[in-house]
Amino acid sequence: MNALKHCPRCKTDSPTSEFHRDASTADGLSTYCATCRNAMNREWYAQHADARNEQIERWKTQHADEVREADAARKRAAYAASAEFREVIRQRNAEQYRRRKQAAAAQGEQS
């Protein structure tokens, strides 16, 4: 199967394998080739990134408690599920404790 399909954006005939599937079109393939599709998606995201981030930030602000709770729940679940994760946290805490102690000692020497 090496049928070609014309992409109206790059004006190139490409193998149909270069086109994403799209159930909404007559031939079941995207109007534009995958290269153009990807480029168009990138452009769209770039153009709408600000609005999207704003929306996400607004949502986070409005749902601050839920976000915090979800984060905490995710961490609790990960902590409970994995001994490895518990060990990582334990080592990180120990490391932080050691650094803080060192910093405090260094400060003590200076003054």
Ligand SMILES: [Zn+2]
């Ligand atoms: Zn194209």
